[in-house]
Amino acid sequence: MRKIKIIIEYDGTNYHGWQVQKNAKTVQETVQKAISKLLGEGVGVTGCSRTDVGVHAYGQVAHFLTDSQIPGDKFSYAINNLLPDDIVIKHSEEVSEEFHARYSTKGKKYRYLIYNAPHPSAIMRNRSCHVRPVLDIEQMKKAARYFIGEHDFAAFQATGGQVRSTVREIYSMEVSGKEDNMIYIEVSGNGFLYNMVRIIAGTLIYVGMGKLQESEIPGIIAGLDRTKSGKTAPAQGLYLMEIYY
Missing domain, CATH: 3.30.70.660 (Pseudouridine synthase I, catalytic domain, C-terminal subdomain)
Known part of the structure; x- marks a missing residue:
């Protein structure tokens, strides 16, 4: 399994915050669906910060696991093709197994x-x-x-x-x-x-x-x-x- 780190920019106006919720559209859910569609497999995305309804981000960080052989720096381009205009993956890279988007923060x-x-x-x-x-x-x-x-x-x-x-x-x-x-x-x-x-x-x-x-x-x-x-x-x-x- 490879671990991919992504940096996400989003306008939070149309979302019920970051974290997946029942019966409400969220940023995390939207990103997960785009990556899952790209890879043809169910993918869980772990984010650093649970931003609230209407809050925006220039630098939300998340990671996901995959067996895909897509180069780490190319994931951003591929995922962006499947995202709405108010969410953009600004950067992607493969990181070590020890990295965790939430627990590695300083x-x-x-x-x-x-x-x-x-x-x-x-x-x-x-x-x-x-x-x-x-x-x-x-x-x-x-x-x-x-x-x-x-x-x-x-x-x-x-x-x-x-x-x-x-x-x-x-x-x-x-x-x-x-x-x-x-x-x-x-x-x-x-x-x-x-x-x-x-x-x-x-x-x-x-x-x-x-x-x-x-x-x-x-x-x-x-x-x-x-x-x-x-x-x-x-x-x-x-x-x-x-x-x-």
């Missing part, structure tokens, strides 16, 4: 995109979060610095998450913009809790609106109380950018 990078303008964008409506009030980006930048490092992020986890520990390390977090009314939040870390990035984004939006002061962030982190942080920002603004191995 970290992830996400981007959250805010469209900060009086009126929503027709073009970006499914690819960004619209915020009407003018956001103070400098205060958001100051607030972002407090998240960097190892902390217990229990105040930034949505209900439904099942983990042994809520301690995570944030390697970097940057807020930038506002060219063309866009504000970007980029964050990388060794792992993320359920909806953690979206809650951090919602908290930074509150800071930008003046509903929270940047100096309150350390207390919110230390307090471990989800009710003290901001609202969970909408899914359509979130992008899985890269997986670190």
Whole structure:
């Protein structure tokens, strides 16, 4: 058996998240069907991150096993011929038996995109979060610095998450913009809790609106109380950018 690693880009608008579900179209199911059709065999695809409904990806990583003799770097071309336009295999390669798309990871990078303008964008409506009030980006930048490092992020986890520990390390977090009314939040870390990035984004939006002061962030982190942080920002603004191995 050969193990093939693939890097997937997708627009999550038309999918019920990544993971296969009953009675709902998902990215994982769509990719599995395309590969199974190509190879004439049932293929299971193991992904790194279970992105939610409406979340996008530039760098979702997955792997599958096959007896096919197609060269590793050619799988991307063959699979793309069988996929819809909103899913693309950007890269494929044969990897060692020890590689695992999920368990071999050392970290992830996400981007959250805010469209900060009086009126929503027709073009970006499914690819960004619209915020009407003018956001103070400098205060958001100051607030972002407090998240960097190892902390217990229990105040930034949505209900439904099942983990042994809520301690995570944030390697970097940057807020930038506002060219063309866009504000970007980029964050990388060794792992993320359920909806953690979206809650951090919602908290930074509150800071930008003046509903929270940047100096309150350390207390919110230390307090471990989800009710003290901001609202969970909408899914359509979130992008899985890269997986670190």
